[in-house]
Amino acid sequence: MNNGALDRRDIAWMTLSMALVTLPHAERLPLWISGLAVLVIGWRLYIAWTARALPRKWLLLVLVAAASGGVYLSFGTLFGRDSGVALLVVMLTLKLLEMKNLRDAMIVIFLSYFVVLTEFLYSQTIPTALLMLVGVWVVTATMIGLQSHNSAMRYQEKLRLSGKMLAQAAPLMLILFLLFPRVQGPLWGLPRDAFSGVTGLTDSMSPGTLSQLSLSDAVAFRVQFQGDMPKPTQLYWRGPVLWYFDGMSWHMGITFEGNPPSYSPGGASVSYTVTLEPHDKRWLFALDLPAKLVPNSRFTADFQMLSNTPIRQRTRYEMTSHTSYRLGYEGLTGFERRRALQLPDGYNWRARALAENMRRAARDDRDMMEQVLGMFRTQKFFYTLTPPLLGEHPVDDFLFNTRSGFCEHYASAFVFLMRAAGVPARVVTGYQGGELNPVGNYMIVRQSEAHAWAEVWFEEAGWVRVDPTAAVSPLRVESGLAAAVPASSSLPLLARGDMEWLRQVRFTWDSLANSWNQWVLGYNPERQYWLLSRVGLDRATWQTLTVILVLTTTLITLVFAFAMLRHLSQRARDPAAVLYRKFCRKLARRGTRREPSEGPLTFAARARARYPNQAAAIDAITDLYIKLRYGKLEGRDAVKELKQRVSDLKV
Amino acid sequence: MSGAGPAARPTAPMPSALRRGLDSWLFQLRGPQPGPIVLGHRKVFILPSSHGVIYFLVLMVMLAGSINYTLSLGFVLTFLLIGLGLNAILYTFRNLASLRVSALHPQPVFAGETAQFRLRVENPTRVDRVGIEAIPKLGDTVTFGVPMNDESSVALRMPALRRGRLLLGRVTLQTRFPLGLFRAWSYVELDATCTVYPQPETPAQPLPLPGGERGEGAASSSGNEDFSGLRAYQAGDSTRRIAWKADARGSGLLSKVFTGRADNHLWLDWHTLPASLDVEQRLSRLTRWVLEADEQEAAYGLRLPNETIDPDTGPGHRAHCLRALALHGA
DSSP states (O other): OOOOOOOOHHHHHHHHHHHHHHHHGGTTTHHHHHHHHHHHHHHHHHHHHTTTTOOOOOHHHHHHHHHHHHHHHHHSSSSHHHHHHHHHHHHHHHHHHHHBHHHHHHHHHHHHHHHHHTTTTTOOOOHHHHHHHHHHHHHHHHHHHHHOOTOOOOHHHHHHHHHHHHHHHHHHHHHHHHHHHOSSSSSSOGGGGGGGTTOOOSSSTTTTHHHHHHTTEEEEEEEEEEEEOOOOGEEEEEEEEEEEEESSSOOOOSOEEEEEOOOEEEEEEEEEEEEEEEOOOOOOEEEEEEEEOOEEEEEHHHHHHHHSSSSOSSSSEEEEEEEEEEEEEOOOOHHHHHHHHOOTTTHHHHHHHHHHHHHHHHHHHHHHHHHHHHHHSSSSOOSSOOOOOOOOSSSHHHIIIIOOEEEHHHHHHHHHHHHEEEEEEEEEEEEEEOETTTTTTTTEEEEGGEEEEEEETTTEEEEEEHHHHHHHOHHHHHHHHHHSSSSTTTOOOOGGGGHHHHHHHHHHHHHHHHHHHHIIITHHHHHHHHHHHHTTTTTTTTHHHHHHHHHHHHHHHHHHHHHHHHHHHHOOOOHHHHHHHHHHHHHTTOOOOOOOOOOOOHHHHEEEEEHHHGGHHHHHHHHHHHHHHHHSSHHHHHHHHHHHHHOOOOO | OOOOSSSOOOOOOOOHHHHHHHHHTSOOEEEEEEEOEOOTTOEEEEEEEEOHHHHHHHHHHHHHHHHTTTTTTHHHHHHHHEEEEEHHHHHHHHHHHTTTTEEEOOOOOEESSSEEEEEEEEESSSSSSSEEEOOOSSSOOOOEEEEETEEEEEEEEEEEEEEEEEEEEEEEEEEEESSEEEEEEEEEBBOOEEEEEEEOOOSSSOOOOOOGOTTTOOOOOOOOOEEEEEEEOOOOOGGGGHHHHHHHOEEEEEEEEESSSTTOOEEEEEGSSSOOHHHHHHHHHHHHHHHHHHHTTTTEEEETTTEEEEEOOOOHHHHHHHHHHHHHTT
């Protein structure tokens, strides 16, 4: 058996389990790989059913070389996450064509488990976890089939045994998961493409950047407030601050990390916990303005909070913010003033002229700001998710021609006009608002809540937050995106206001996903530390953990071993004997006890004499029992009849 | 020569004294036992198979990958598979433990044929047993299963190369079920012996004449005496003696054999064989003659150097004679 050839059933199981574990990769892999997989599976099944020979070695070598070349052409490399996964899937597929004995099959099985792991590089959601659990279940059943193919186990039995063994492995898995000493990865360098495909804010903003982002339902972060939630108009989550305008887009320019500027808080503080989704950038989002630093991060001079390393996994941090504050009121340095007034030469002439006109009419800097906001408010400016394209002079184009735009257009035009009028200003991007999940009582901030606003510097007041979008569409800031744009807009499904039941379902689901994120995916060294300190293991070193781990693992294994091997000493019980004992007990309760030396027939004779009106029943039971136990009679019906008669007996 | 059992054990890689010590202490082997042997917990051994080692290495790679990419579900998967692997130890062990094995004495065979030993494997427990291999020292591995509260009969075919006693010897019972990651095994050494008769000589030499005469190539010349039986037609037999009735029944050509005197028995005598034959050739010829004489239902006796079996007929007598030939010199 262990060098045995594989039969058709094995081949069918192998292809099924392989297809199951590679299927989720199909949407990400180039189409030709899926096509190849389908072809190879078909080919292998054809070979198995027609009992043909496997392809020759040279043909396989050619296929492997061609497929590797194909992967190289598709990805431009053979190293890295995506191409590595593609290569793994291709090799696993081609291995089917070489698979002829148990050894090959076991290698395919192990590779299949590995493919399941690679799936988690892309997605670790609950549905993925469930799908992969099914995959592991079937792969394990396949492995059982390989070991039992002489004994014709039915597929239900294989699946049942596989499920049972996996379920029994669960307690051990839980212990290992909780207690295995967690090390913060990575152990070695990650391929450059390891975190591609995550969405989020970037260090520049051009027309269309944020409106594109607002089409995404993806969660940016979740927030759990301790105590009362701030008002919606205070929910400005600060992100990249953009200083440098090149005429078309805004950039961060030079950032200064290190000493944070001081500010004087006004009013109470808000405390909350943020669970930030990985976005492969360094920003840690906090409400304007954060009062403390997250460990391993720094403030920049313009109050961006930057993690020391890019956020590549879900990160959880405690934060405190002051929603009213005075910042930078001591004055600007010359350098800061120059940066806050920078404008590119040779662009947007009409906007510059407009700013100079307004400047002349304005009493002071604040009045200048009011005039610009008044213009947005009173003239025909529109707030839309799908703004028309802008030409070579985007600010001019926007202010005088299209007049409809998303938050980035308004923030950009506003800061431009302020700077042109000699008022220091900068663009701040981040998220505005958030959706309260009543099920889990936390706030979800999605990519669709991405926002851009402005900060203007005034003498003595310092940096003041101004949201020009609020001038155009107050609803955007007070009630969110859905309220601010017409219903026909191409809003992401989840950001829409209608369909109340759908929202309920969604809230429940997100609440579940949040717990999953917090406790399963976000289980990190800190959480482990916290959990251990809760059970009285403060300052648990990895040595202590290892000892506890080994002890609990041994204990669980011993308990299982005892339970399973005890099973062995339990003899199979004859149902007839059980029923007969019940019959004897019934009579014993009435005082007719069967002596150890008494055979069933002599006992029946004695009982008959004692209960003459039940003689027939006693005889029938005794007769059935003897026939079942020692005679030819067999089968469920006879046992059923005995059971019926014993329970009907009345003495 | 002693009982021509299976060939000597393949040369063990360790000193034989150590091996014997291990056999008796660890593997609890103390020579053939009458059985049934219960595969108690101390008699079942378990170690990872080569696939188990690969599985473990794959899991280590998966663990390293999970740490590197901080994949929580990677940890979950790896730990689940570790649990599965440990669970497999118990399942594999349980698949073999508590079975009761006994052996039946097999039917005698002629040298050159295949002896068929039968192991009776009882499963008194409530757990189905699947994919167990029985590996005799010689001959092919047999895979079998035993449902709960049932028994299986396992036929072990072993080539009978030489006449004498063929011992079943040590049989390894092993299983990798359910996952193939571990191999549980147990050695049983049951007291089962197959008697191997000498190989009948081919081509057959004619039977000797009754009365102790040498009858090379000649049919019984005795006249119209008492009919004593039939034997295969040989060239030179009188056509008058052909049993036409038997031929009509489709039994082929048979010649009637008559015996004149009641005490004129057919003696198959070692001492009257040509001196040119060696021991095994003599036994071979005598074996063939026993078979022929038995077929003709003639009463025959067997004379060996240290044993004489008086003339008789019937299957019991035949077995007695063949057994004496098989164990000659043992």
